[in-house]
Amino acid sequence: MYQSLSISGLLTLELHALNNEGAEGNTMMTRMVDIIDQQGRKHTVNAVSGDMFKHIVVEHLLGAARSAGLPLCAGCAVFNANRICADQGFMNTPGWGKETLDSVILGGVIERCAIDDCAGILITGKIGKERSIARKSCFEIGWVVGRPGAVTTDSYFHAKYVPEGRGEGSGQGENLGQNIFHRPASSGQYAAVVNLDLYKVGRNDITLACGLGEPERRSRVTALLRSVLCAFVKPTGAHRNTQNPHVVDFEGIITTSTSSLPAPTVSALNKDYVAELDRLVVALNGLSTGAGSIAARKFNGLAAFAEQMANIERQEAS
Numbered sequence: 001m002y003q004s005l006s007i008s009g010l011l012t013l014e015l016h017a018l019n020n021e022g023a024e025g026n027t028m029m030t031r032m033v034d035i036i037d038q039q040g041r042k043h044t045v046n047a048v049s050g051d052m053f054k055h056i057v058v059e060h061l062l063g064a065a066r067s068a069g070l071p072l073c074a075g076c077a078v079f080n081a082n083r084i085c086a087d088q089g090f091m092n093t094p095g096w097g098k099e100t101l102d103s104v105i106l107g108g109v110i111e112r113c114a115i116d117d118c119a120g121i122l123i124t125g126k127i128g129k130e131r132s133i134a135r136k137s138c139f140e141i142g143w144v145v146g147r148p149g150a151v152t153t154d155s156y157f158h159a160k161y162v163p164e165g166r167g168e169g170s171g172q173g174e175n176l177g178q179n180i181f182h183r184p185a186s187s188g189q190y191a192a193v194v195n196l197d198l199y200k201v202g203r204n205d206i207t208l209a210c211g212l213g214e215p216e217r218r219s220r221v222t223a224l225l226r227s228v229l230c231a232f233v234k235p236t237g238a239h240r241n242t243q244n245p246h247v248v249d250f251e252g253i254i255t256t257s258t259s260s261l262p263a264p265t266v267s268a269l270n271k272d273y274v275a276e277l278d279r280l281v282v283a284l285n286g287l288s289t290g291a292g293s294i295a296a297r298k299f300n301g302l303a304a305f306a307e308q309m310a311n312i313e314r315q316e317a318s
């Protein structure tokens with residue numbers, strides 16, 4: 001049984017607009033971030049936020065949970081971002097009052113919904129009394145960030161062609177008449193880091209007890225693994241209707257841990273990340289608590305990544 005899993009890789013995307021900051025007039029602005037390289041030099045590069053990539057994973061998790069017949073709350077069943085807080089049946093559970101312990105409510109969250117269990121939720125509102133109960137996410141995703149010197153963004157002119165509406169745009173932002181607009185397209189190699197704390201699936205954050213039977217827990221773990229795989233196969237961010245990204249390549253390393261040692265990761269922003277990770281695995285496996293518990297699987301291409309993740313999923317399911 002894997003306790004944790006990390007993915008570090010370099011994803012090559014062409015001509016995407018998966019994440020944008022907003023628009024100035026009729027010009028859409030993409031996400032740009034500042035990073036510092038190993039030599040201490042600053043670079044401004046295109047990036048897709050971790051919020052967007054987590055949203056992508058959760059969208060796939062909804063499909064995986066439905067396919068596996070896993071329980072979903074009324075909020076997650078319709079992909080409501082408020083998740084279980086939008087489930088009035090849950091928020092008004094009979095028998096829950098001001099004396100009810102937060103750990104009992106948290107146990108109810110885990111039992112009722114696989115997405116709140118895996119992806120986390122902050123429950124605010126009145127359940128007997130005003131509460132703020134955090135269900136922490138079982139997985140963590142960082143910015144998917146362009147490698148300096150290997151990423152580019154340009155802005156392209158587009159027009160909505162209306163044969164009888166030339167020059168009749170209202171000028172007030174309405175989608176009427178013939179509009180012209182500028183939209184960015186970015187291409188490059190993007191470093192991605194993902195960490196899955198599989199041991200947290202089904203585990204109550206307060207009591208630390210697992211609230212699920214083993215078959216249900218395994219089923220949720222395999223759904224989560226599959227949703228992470230699907231997020232790289234189909235990154236369902238913004239503007240896919242006309243800027244479906246060309247996914248050209250994905251290379252990197254998956255590490256796993258069967259002990260309390262974390263599955264290690266080094267960002268692909270470091271050009272030597274593969275060699276660094278190899279040494280990290282050897283170093284951790286040499287510790288008395290983790291002897292032989294850390295494994296690394298390299299992948300060179302999206303298909304190889306999918307094969308490795310499918311193998312891990314099969315091992316977790318059996």
Ligand SMILES: [Zn+2]
Nearest residue numbers: 073076113116
């Ligand atoms: Zn839910």
